[in-house]
Amino acid sequence: MMIEVVVLGFFQDYVGKKKIELEIEKPIAIRDILKRISPELAEYIENHPENSIILVNGVSIYNMKGFDTKVRDGDKVSIMPVVGGG
Amino acid sequence: MKDKPNISTVKRVITLLKGGWTGKILWIDLTKEKSTIWKYDPSMALHYIGGRGFAIRILWDHLKPGVDPLHPDNLLIFAVGPLTGFPLPSSGKLVVASKSPLTGGYGDGNIGTKASVMMRKAGYDAIVVEGKADEPVYVYVEEEDVTIHSARDLWGADVREVHRELTDEYGKDSGILTIGKAGENLVRYAIVMSEEDRAGGRPGMAAVMGSKNLKALVIRGEKPLPAVDEKTIKELGTKAYKDIKGAPMYPHWMEQGTMMIYEWCQENSVLPTYNFREGFFEEADKVTGKVMAEQYKKYQKGCPNCNMPCGNVAEARESYKGTKAEMDYENVAMLSSNIGVSNMDDVIKLIREADDLGIDTISVGSAIAFAIEAYKKGYLKDDDLDGIKPDWGDASSALDIMHLIVERKKFGEVLAAGVRYASLRLGGDTVKFAMHVKGLPITAYDAHVAPGMALAFGTSSIGAHHKEAWIIAWEAQYGFEKVDKTKVEKVIELQRIRGGWFETFVTCRLPWIEVGLSLDYYLTFMEAATGIKYTAEDLNRIADRIYTLVRGFWIREYGYWMRSMDMPPMRWFEEPLTQGPKKGAHLSLDAYNQMLDTYYELRGWDRNGIPRRSTFDNLGLSKEARELEAMGVELTP
Numbered sequence: 065m066m067i068e069v070v071v072l073g074f075f076q077d078y079v080g081k082k083k084i085e086l087e088i089e090k091p092i093a094i095r096d097i098l099k100r101i102s103p104e105l106a107e108y109i110e111n112h113p114e115n116s117i118i119l120v121n122g123v124s125i126y127n128m129k130g131f132d133t134k135v136r137d138g139d140k141v142s143i144m145p146v147v148g149g150g
Numbered sequence: 151m152k153d154k155p156n157i158s159t160v161k162r163v164i165t166l167l168k169g170g171w172t173g174k175i176l177w178i179d180l181t182k183e184k185s186t187i188w189k190y191d192p193s194m195a196l197h198y199i200g201g202r203g204f205a206i207r208i209l210w211d212h213l214k215p216g217v218d219p220l221h222p223d224n225l226l227i228f229a230v231g232p233l234t235g236f237p238l239p240s241s242g243k244l245v246v247a248s249k250s251p252l253t254g255g256y257g258d259g260n261i262g263t264k265a266s267v268m269m270r271k272a273g274y275d276a277i278v279v280e281g282k283a284d285e286p287v288y289v290y291v292e293e294e295d296v297t298i299h300s301a302r303d304l305w306g307a308d309v310r311e312v313h314r315e316l317t318d319e320y321g322k323d324s325g326i327l328t329i330g331k332a333g334e335n336l337v338r339y340a341i342v343m344s345e346e347d348r349a350g351g352r353p354g355m356a357a358v359m360g361s362k363n364l365k366a367l368v369i370r371g372e373k374p375l376p377a378v379d380e381k382t383i384k385e386l387g388t389k390a391y392k393d394i395k396g397a398p399m400y401p402h403w404m405e406q407g408t409m410m411i412y413e414w415c416q417e418n419s420v421l422p423t424y425n426f427r428e429g430f431f432e433e434a435d436k437v438t439g440k441v442m443a444e445q446y447k448k449y450q451k452g453c454p455n456c457n458m459p460c461g462n463v464a465e466a467r468e469s470y471k472g473t474k475a476e477m478d479y480e481n482v483a484m485l486s487s488n489i490g491v492s493n494m495d496d497v498i499k500l501i502r503e504a505d506d507l508g509i510d511t512i513s514v515g516s517a518i519a520f521a522i523e524a525y526k527k528g529y530l531k532d533d534d535l536d537g538i539k540p541d542w543g544d545a546s547s548a549l550d551i552m553h554l555i556v557e558r559k560k561f562g563e564v565l566a567a568g569v570r571y572a573s574l575r576l577g578g579d580t581v582k583f584a585m586h587v588k589g590l591p592i593t594a595y596d597a598h599v600a601p602g603m604a605l606a607f608g609t610s611s612i613g614a615h616h617k618e619a620w621i622i623a624w625e626a627q628y629g630f631e632k633v634d635k636t637k638v639e640k641v642i643e644l645q646r647i648r649g650g651w652f653e654t655f656v657t658c659r660l661p662w663i664e665v666g667l668s669l670d671y672y673l674t675f676m677e678a679a680t681g682i683k684y685t686a687e688d689l690n691r692i693a694d695r696i697y698t699l700v701r702g703f704w705i706r707e708y709g710y711w712m713r714s715m716d717m718p719p720m721r722w723f724e725e726p727l728t729q730g731p732k733k734g735a736h737l738s739l740d741a742y743n744q745m746l747d748t749y750y751e752l753r754g755w756d757r758n759g760i761p762r763r764s765t766f767d768n769l770g771l772s773k774e775a776r777e778l779e780a781m782g783v784e785l786t787p
Binding site for chain 1: 401403408410415417478631
């Protein structure tokens, strides 16, 4: 089972690239995905939840089960800071 | 103007201004070639703070209702605030305001420039210009000395040329505000420029300058800025600068500035594409902040007192080689994805050209997109565009249209009045794709998927603009799909802080919104500067007073109001996205109306968006309510 993870903005500094393909064996929680791609990023997001946006197939995890939201085969996860733009 | 009546309608207070404010406004009458120093009633400072607060108060009191915005009687106001110019984060800003020739309502913009600090050092909280000079002039203000000079030689010159000439004449540290050809030719979204690339006053403030034959305003002064507690400002300012530098976002911000949101918008399907038809641009990868920073960026420039300069100057590498322009997300998105252009060199050229001509990059991006769509749908013929055959992605024809607009040739004459007017002239479906609210073109966020951002555009006090409730990032986190009271409350909270606090202080909102500088700083800064302890509630109430008075001004000038004026264009409701991961998404009319009802209720306005009588009364605006009633406006109790 594969999922696609897209990392934007300065979060990319933690993982080194924009797109990551992750192989998973069974549905996996967002919290565990974060730990897998970068424990440092996971820690930052845990300490600054107000400064992060995490979407599963375009829907904010805050409207699902937060960090316990499960991701399944073929899902797309987007992880980005609450960026500015003016 | 010593004889001016007390302008405040709120209870007169005898407090003298001890610091923060200079207490003086310079009033220049170009018709009479006279200037006067007006010591205004301190209650205006206490109840409106400065910046746009002063602007709306002065317009309400001193502008004859119904005046044509391009008539000499219109007032052009440059206003700073009690925090402007102090050594604290990003304090080099000023507000330029007037009755807008583009929208017919209240118009303003803020601009980062040395002119803001110089206005303070010259001893003024605002400079008001009325009347019209017989021939092109510029005005030089050096403290109490105000002189009017011929600008015949500067008329027709582009913005950079004027800046160079006046800098040679008056020195590098003078504050210079100027207009380009667009302002001279009364293009209704001509914008005031400073220091070559800084711009402010989207709703045609430079057209108002042009209508007065005023090519430039040069300001110098050496007076100390008045502060009650200078030591605290310095110490706390130093600490705030450190906080900014230590913010996690800081390095990324310094690399890309506002351009960092380009790929973010693409990811969230809110990147304006093909005249806001889509929120996803297939070639977005070529125009991102990263590409700009790594391949095109030359250096960074910013405003006085700023340690997080947002001006990323990029240089074209192949076509238009050597051309440099300041790359801000708004400019870039409106002149790239929104017109289908993905070549960074082309984008740099389009921005440079717009800045040199002194035309608002956002509005001209909207006008070009509108023209492309109208042409492709058969509403415009070859001859209308003087033989130009515009198409998505064609930067060369986009440049030609920009010139057609500035020269006001052929259909450029109509486009120079804005997309609202152009759509009324062309009729048919063009009304649905004229992307504006109240006549002011929408800035660079497509809101097919973002009802909160749509409401922010719908209710912004100058027409569609992001500078007030920039809710998009919060909305992504909270959930685009949600339509509830919390989201509406957030719109109002942001309007209060961004459209109230920062627009009246007058300082830049970016240290707070971009790198998270605490708002608490500003309460202490205000106390240290003025000696008055404002709480967050006080400042929110002042912001509410300003919003209600601004809304009153629109109603006064239009003579009526209805809720459709607070609606975004029908495109976002009726034409679902056809590209990208959110294909099929569109706004719901019911949901929008529900949010708008909640918004009005929270603001104390009636179902048509007219403030209730009791709201005027509660905010100390009873006299203004009576004036509206005397005009025949029915106010709900």
